[in-house]
Amino acid sequence: MAATEILLLGDLILDVPEPDHWLSGIAPLTRAAEVVIGHLEVPYTTSEEEMPGDVPAPGADPAHLDALARAGFTAVSMAGNHMMDCGVSGLTETIAGLDRNHIAHAGAGMSLAEARAPALIETGGRTIALLSYNCVGPELCWAAEDKPGCAYVKVLAVDGGPSRPQAELREIDPASLAEMAADIAGARAKADLVVVALHKGITHRPAELAAYERPLAEAAIRAGADVVAGHHAHIARGIEFIDGKPVFHGLGNGVVVTHALAPAQDHPARADWAERRQRLFGFAPLPDYPLAPFHPEARNGLIGRLLWHEDGRLETGFIPIWFEPPGRPIVAGERSGEIAAYVDAIGRQAGLPGLSLAADVAGRFDLTQDFS
Numbered sequence: 089m090a091a092t093e094i095l096l097l098g099d100l101i102l103d104v105p106e107p108d109h110w111l112s113g114i115a116p117l118t119r120a121a122e123v124v125i126g127h128l129e130v131p132y133t134t135s136e137e138e139m140p141g142d143v144p145a146p147g148a149d150p151a152h153l154d155a156l157a158r159a160g161f162t163a164v165s166m167a168g169n170h171m172m173d174c175g176v177s178g179l180t181e182t183i184a185g186l187d188r189n190h191i192a193h194a195g196a197g198m199s200l201a202e203a204r205a206p207a208l209i210e211t212g213g214r215t216i217a218l219l220s221y222n223c224v225g226p227e228l229c230w231a232a233e234d235k236p237g238c239a240y241v242k243v244l245a246v247d248g249g250p251s252r253p254q255a256e257l258r259e260i261d262p263a264s265l266a267e268m269a270a271d272i273a274g275a276r277a278k279a280d281l282v283v284v285a286l287h288k289g290i291t292h293r294p295a296e297l298a299a300y301e302r303p304l305a306e307a308a309i310r311a312g313a314d315v316v317a318g319h320h321a322h323i324a325r326g327i328e329f330i331d332g333k334p335v336f337h338g339l340g341n342g343v344v345v346t347h348a349l350a351p352a353q354d355h356p357a358r359a360d361w362a363e364r365r366q367r368l369f370g371f372a373p374l375p376d377y378p379l380a381p382f383h384p385e386a387r388n389g390l391i392g393r394l395l396w397h398e399d400g401r402l403e404t405g406f407i408p409i410w411f412e413p414p415g416r417p418i419v420a421g422e423r424s425g426e427i428a429a430y431v432d433a434i435g436r437q438a439g440l441p442g443l444s445l446a447a448d449v450a451g452r453f454d455l456t457q458d459f460s
Contacts, residue, residue, distance in 0.1 A: 091403070092212055096283075096392030097126035098319040098339030100156070100164065103148040103346035104379060107155035110345045113418030114409060117391065119160035122211050125218060126156075126342045127285060127319045128164040128193070131171060131178035132185050138173065140228065144357065145170040146348050147178050150185040157189035163207050165220030165285035167195030167238040168320065169253050172229035176236045195220025195285065196238045200231040203239040204267075206275040206282075214396075217279035219271055219313075223288040223304065224320060225251035241268050241286070243300050253291065253320075254368075258299045260307075269311035276312035281396060284313040287320045289338055292369040294323060294385045295437035297337060302328075305335045314402065315394065323386040326435020327406070327443060334404040336392045337440075345379040345415045380415030387411045388427045389420075393452060406431065407452050 095118060102110060111118075118124045133147035156164075164186065172179060179196060186193045194207035206217040222230065222238045227250045231237035242264040245255035268284075275282050286305070290298050305316045309330045316335040318325060325338025348355075349362050362381070366372055373381030380386070389411060395403040408420035408427035420427050432443045 091395040091397045092123065092214070093121040094123040094125070094216070094394040094396055095121045095407075096315075096317045096336060096339060096394070097124070097342030098389075099129040099322065099344055100126045100342045101129045101145075101148060101344045101346045102152040102155060103130070103146065103348060107149075107152040108158060110343055110416050111155055111159045113412075113416050114343070114391065115159040117407065117419065121160065123162045123209060123216060124160050125163045125165070125283065125285070125317070126161055127168065127220075127287070127317075127339075128166050128182070129168055129170055129344070131174045131182045133174050133178040133181040135174040135178040135181065137175035137177060139175050144173045146346075147174045148346075150181055153182075153185040153189050153191065157191055161191055163192035163194070163209055163218050165195045165218065165287075165317075165319075166193050167203065167220040167222040167240065167285070168287040169222060169224050169226060169229065171196050171222075171238055172236075179236055192218065194218045194239075195222070196236075197231065198236045200233055200235070200237075200239070203231040203237065204271050206271070206278065208278060214281070215279040216281045216283060217275035218283050218285065219275055220285040221268060221287065223286055223300075224253045224257065225255070226253065227251050241265060241304065243304075260300050260304055265304075265307055269307065272308060272311040272313055280400070281315070282313045283315045283317060284308045285317045285319070288318055289321045289325065291321050292323060292365060292371060292383050293321070294383065295326075295434040297325065297438045301337060305337070306330050309333045309335070317392060322382050324388055324390055324431055324434065326431065326438050326440040328435065328440045329404075334392075334394070334402070336406075337435075337438075339392060340386060340389050341380065341382070341411065341417070342391075343417055344382075347379070349381050350378060374413075376413040377411070378414050380411060385430075388430045389417060390427070390431055405452055
C-alpha cells in the first residue's frame with residue numbers, strides 16, 4: 089500500500105465572494121492528498137449576532153464551506169478565539185454546514201464533552217483522530233458541561249486576569265493540561281494516528297514563541313500525540329521534532345480573505361482593532377493586500393505535509409506557499425527555496441533546533457532536525 093499523504097493547513101477564512109477562486113492556487117494539492125486538515129477560524133453562518141469577549145469577526149457565508157469540500161478538505165479544527173463570535177446559532181449553523189459537506193470536525197460543540205471529542209477520520213483501512221484546543225481565550229467562548237463553545241487548554245495570564253488573546257499568557261493550568269492528556273490517551277485507544285491542533289501563540293510577530301508553547305506541545309506528544317499542528321498567529325512559525333514527532337508551531341494562514349481587518353470600514357470595533365494592532369505589533373500591512381492585511385512576512389507560508397507509511401512511519405515535510413496580492417495562496421514555485429530558508433530561520437530565532445532541508449523536484453521539502 090502506498091503511503092497516505094496528509095496535508096495540514098492553518099487558518100481558513102473565506103469571507104469574500106468566489107471562494108473557489110481563492111482556493112484555486114492550492115486546490116490541486118489538496119485534492120490530490122488523501123487527508124487534508126485545516127483550521128476553521130470563523131463561523132460560517134448567516135447570524136449577525138455579536139458575542140462579547142474579543143473583537144468580533146463576521147460570519148462567513150455558510151455556502152463557502154461547499155468550496156472547502158470541493159477543494160478536498162477532509163477535516164477542520166474549530167477551537168479558536170473567534171468560533172463563538174456569532175453566538176450559539178453561528179456555531180450550530182457552522183456544524184450543520186460541515187456535516188452537510190461530510191467534513192469532519194473537532195474542537196467545538198454543544199457541550200464541553202462534545203467539543204473535546206475527537207473527530208475520527210477513516211483512510212485506507214486506518215483511523216486518524218483529530219483533537220482541537222483553544223489556548224488563547226477569550227474564556228467566554230469556552231464550552232462547559234451544559235454550555236456550547238470550544239474545547240480549551242487554559243493558559244494563565246501574567247496579570248492574573250482571564251485568558252484572552254491580547255494578554256501575556258505564560259503558565260499552563262495543570263488541571264487543564266491533565267484533561268488534554270486524558271483526551272489524547274482516549275483518542276490513542278481509538279486511532280492509529282493522533283493529530284492535536286492547538287490554537288496558540290502570539291499574533292503578528294515574526295520568530296517569537298510564547299513561553300508556554302513548547303511545553304504544551306511537548307505535553308501533547310508525551311501524552312500520545314503523533315503530530316501537533318499550531319495556528320492563530322497569522323504568520324508562520326518554526327518546526328521542531330519532540331521524541332521524533334513533528335510539531336508545526338504555526339502554520340500561518342491557510343486561506344484568509346476578508347474585509348473585516350480593513351482600517352476603513354463601518355464597524356467601529358473592527359476598524360479600531362485594525363489600527364491598534366499595527367501599533368501593538370509594530371507593522372503596517374502592505375497596501376496591495378487589502379483582503380489579507382497582515383505582517384508583510386506573512387506572505388511566506390507553508391502547508392505541512394506528512395507521508396504516513398503502512399508500517400506507521402511518518403515522513404515529515406512542508407510545501408512552501410506564497411500569498412499573492414490581494415491575498416490568494418499559490419504554490420511558491422521559484423520562491424520555494426527562499427521560503428524554506430525563512431521557515432528554518434524563524435525557528436532558529438525562536439530557539440528551536442535548526443532543520444535540515446531537502447527539496448524534491450516538486451518543490452516540497454522533507455525535514456529532519458539538525459542538532460548541530
